[in-house]
Amino acid sequence: MTASDLCRQTVHFSRKSHETNSHRPHVVGEFLHKHRNELGLAAAIVFVTAVTAVFSDAYHSGEGRIEVARIIFRDTAMLGIFALGAAIVIIAGGIDLSSGSLIAFSGTVFFGMLILLAPDDPTTRWAGDPERHFPDTENLSLWIPAAALLVTLGVAFLVGSFHAWLITVIELPPFVATLASLVGLRSLARLLIQDVTAIEYGQRQSTITINDELLTSISREGWWVSCVVWVVLSAALWLLLSRTVVGRHLYAMGGNEEAARLSGIRTDRLKWLAYCISSMTAALAGILYACYIGTTSPATDGMGYELNAIAAAVVGGCSLAGGIGTIAGVMLGAMFLRVVIDSVAKLFRSQPDLFEGVVVGMLVVLAVAFNSLRGRGGLKKQFFPGTLGLLNVLILSGLAGVMTSVTSQDDKLRYGLLVGLSTLVILGGKAVAERIASRRGEAA
Structure with a gap:
């Protein structure tokens, strides 16, 4: 290699290195912009956890922190499982309000199948019929919960198919179709549990209790099971949405259903898929x-969980509006929600359930408003225009107080x-500043 060749190669490597280094900030900036929602949620989770750790005694010992972490991960996983199904429907441009009632209905079907399939306990007797025995639910064979699981998921698939039929064939709005299930499934579960308990216990009951150690271990040493299922x-759903044609079609349908249909996408089948996923994750x-x-108590189980x-x-x-959302974002959203609810429970020890609904409702409003403002001018938008704006200044101040x-x-x-006066x-x-800016804009 001559000296001139060596010189040219050195210059080439120098230019390439310079281009790579100059490209790195652009790549980092693009990554931060693309994942700003997920990064913001991660930061919010850390912040809320840190604030709670300062004021709550539960974080002041090593064992306490481990126990809190277990509870948060377990509860996040349980919420995250059916939140994933709800997210698939929302991305596809729909809404599913039935998940809370379907949770209660599925628990009833699962436990009902367990006691129907369980062997009799010869040490027990019915009060009205000594020849009959109660089911033995303490040591169930593995095939019994496996069969009950398949039946429950099959019923959930039928519920999702029914929703899809109401929406695509009968042409009901998704809100109405799933609202009917929100009301109907819980009542059906309450009727079903009475018939099942009458068959197995000789009397109508509103609850079913299972004593099998393996199944109930989820509340103790088996806390990780729900986490594994969630992950x-x-x-699987991340692969579906980001690595398959079906996933791209779901996003396209959620963004513009009419355009997706005209482009040849079979939107009815996509809705069927979305609502079946939602129903089966809720189950x-x-x-x-x-x-x-x-x-299982269908009268109270899953109450309000659809929210x-x-x-x-x-x-x-x-x-x-549909067409936007990521699996990673939903996972972090579920964790943030559970962390906030856990924080409320620890900081407001007196009746924390009374504050939980308020906090969840406020988070929904703020999240929807943030997503809307992010695409419509953000803080440049006029928030308090006209008489309606002034009235809501008073409403928000009163609400804060x-x-x-x-x-x-x-x-x-x-x-x-x-706080109200502040x-x-x-x-x-802010309202006065907006009016001054508006008048200056009109004058200019």
């Missing part, structure tokens, strides 16, 4: 919840007035 299911969560509690599923999906970045008052332990009235000053100033 495996998330990986899987219902089975895990029933095993965790050890008792949590939609909240996790929306907080995770899914747009209710009331929320502060009911969550305070002492001096409720003083703190409520202080919010009024801030939002009032």
Whole structure:
């Protein structure tokens, strides 16, 4: 190699290195922009956990932190399982309000199948018929829960197919079709459990209790089972959405159903797939919840969980308009929601369930508003235009005061007035600034 060749090669490598180094900031910036929602959620999870750790005694010991972590991961997994199904439907441009009732219905079907298939316990007798025995649910053979699992998932598939039929053939709005199941499935489960218990126990009951150690271990040493199910299911749905033609078609249908149909995409089958996934993930969560509690009670199981599923999906970045959302975002959204709920339970020890609904509702509103503003000018938007805007300055200030008052332990009235008036000053100033800017724009 001559000196001139060596010189040219050195210059080539130098230029290539310079181009690579100059390209790196662009790649990093593109990554941060693309995943800003997921990174923001991860930061929020760390922040809320840190704040809770400062004020809660549960984090002040090594064993306490391990136990809290187990509870959060287990509860996140159970929420995340059916939140994934809700997210698939939302990405496809629909909505599923039936997940809470389907959780209760699936738990009833699963436990009902267990006691129907369980062998009789010869040490027990019916009160009205000494020849009959109660089912033995303490040491079930593996084939019994396996058969009950298949039957429950099969029933969930039929429920999803029914939703798809109502939406695609009968042409009901998804909201109406799944709202009917929200009301009907829970009532059907309450009727079903009475008939099943009448057959196996000789009397109608509103609950079924299972004593099998393997199934109920989810609440103790088997806490990791739901986490494994969640991760495996998330990986499968991530592959479906990001690595298959079907996934791309789901996004396309959610973004513009008419354009997707005109381009040859079979939207009816995609809706069938989406609603079956949603129903079957809710059924899987219902089975895990029933095993965790050890008792199924369709009157109360899964009550309001459909809001949590939609909240996790929306907080995770899914747009209710459809066509937008990621599996990673939904996973982080579920974890953020559970971390916040756990924080509320630890910081508001007096009746924390009363605050849980308020917190979840606020998170949904904020997440939807953030997603909407992110694509429509953000902070440049005028938030308080006209008389309606001024009225909502008063509403938001009053709401801030009331929320502060009911969550305070002492001096409720003083703190409520202080926060309410402070919010009024801030939002009032924002409204005045918007009007000044608007008039300047018109004058220019």
